[in-house]
Amino acid sequence: MLVLITGCSSGIGLRMAVMLAKDEKQRYHVIATMRDLKRKDKLVEAAGDAYGKSLSLAVLDVCTDESVKQCINGIKDRHVDVLINNAGIGLVGPVESISIAEMKSVFETNFFGVIRMIKEVMPDMKKRRGGHIVVVSSVMGLQGVVFNDVYAASKFAMEGFCECLAVQLLKFNVTMSMIEPGPVHTEFESKMIQDVRQKEFPGADADTVNYFKNVYLPSSVDIFETLGQTPDDIVIEQGSSARFRNLTNPLYTPIVALKYADETGGLSVHAFYHMLFNLGPLMHVSMKAMQYLTCGCLRSRTVSPN
Ligand SMILES: NC(=O)c1ccc[n+]([C@@H]2O[C@H](COP(=O)([O-])OP(=O)(O)OC[C@H]3O[C@@H](n4cnc5c(N)ncnc54)[C@H](OP(=O)(O)O)[C@@H]3O)[C@@H](O)[C@H]2O)c1
Secondary structure, X not given: OEEEEOOXXXXXXXXXXXXHHOOOOOOOEEEEEEOOHHHOHHHHHHHHHHEOOOEEEEEXXXXXXXXXXXXXXXXXXXXXXXXEEXXXXXXXXXXXXXXXXXXXXXXXXXXXXXXXXXXXXXXXXXXXXXEEEEEEOOHHHOOOOOOOHHHHHHHHHHHHHHHXXXXXXXXXXXXXXXXXXXXXXXXXXXXXXHHHHHOOOOOOOHHHHHHHHHHHXXXXXXXXXXXXXXXXXXXXXXXXXXXXXXXXXXXXXXXXXXXXXXXXXXXXXXXXXHHHHHOHHHHHHHHHXXXXXXXXXXXXXXXXXX
């Protein structure tokens, strides 16, 4: 089975590529793609013996039509059984300080990048009446989080797009799966922290910058530390049947459920407000308690590419 994964230079994509290439039953040949092959060393090292056998590399930038076409044309008969859309970028901060160009670049990668891949691969899957399209979305594609406005919007857009497409694709025996991780310890987190450190947030008023830097950021770091999974917690266990939605961290299920419990939306908006602005220290204690009580054993839920 040929699996193509985008964004394999680090994080979730890298681990998915390695796990599938090292599948005990040797079911997969993985084409691990990245936009710059100079970043291949970590993947090659992690793949070990699988590199050159069940794992090969290809250049692919999801933001350019030519790169996507060239990569898919380079595959024998353009035959991809499983497409894993993993490449993505984050963006946090007060909306006033983010230019429209920066916002567009998030959508260019997280939304149009995925659509570009799907448009290139899906017609052949439909013709063959078989295939699996996986999209690494986020829990923020189901529930917005303060100061992640643009990133969450890009993932919400993806969720809406895929919800529509999944129904049509069923008719062609093509499966669609969304993976919705909560926080995961990858370069994503460090890039975000580095990016925030370098920024001055022009255009945002002092109160907003203060809430972002001194209320949101510490609580975000806290959440990463307490609830953060590793890429291995998410990555792939073979054999279970494919589901459309896959919240990889079960601790987020009640948070997502909150918005459906009250159709006015008030419950989740006010709950998030209180959690951030009024209950910061209590939330810290509860998260530690939750981590202790579950011994980390509820933290992983696996996703199958089948
Ligand atoms: N980490 C989290 O907390 C978290 C939570 C929920 C969802 N996610 C989602 O998980 C996915 C993977 O993120 P990660 O956590 O593994 O972060 P990561 O370590 O930063 O990996 C992101 C990958 O995407 C690649 N990429 C970025 N722009 C690209 C482009 N235009 N074309 C091709 N590849 C590109 C990066 O490649 P370069 O090396 O070239 O930059 C990198 O390999 C993303 O879609 C992200 O939104 C992450």
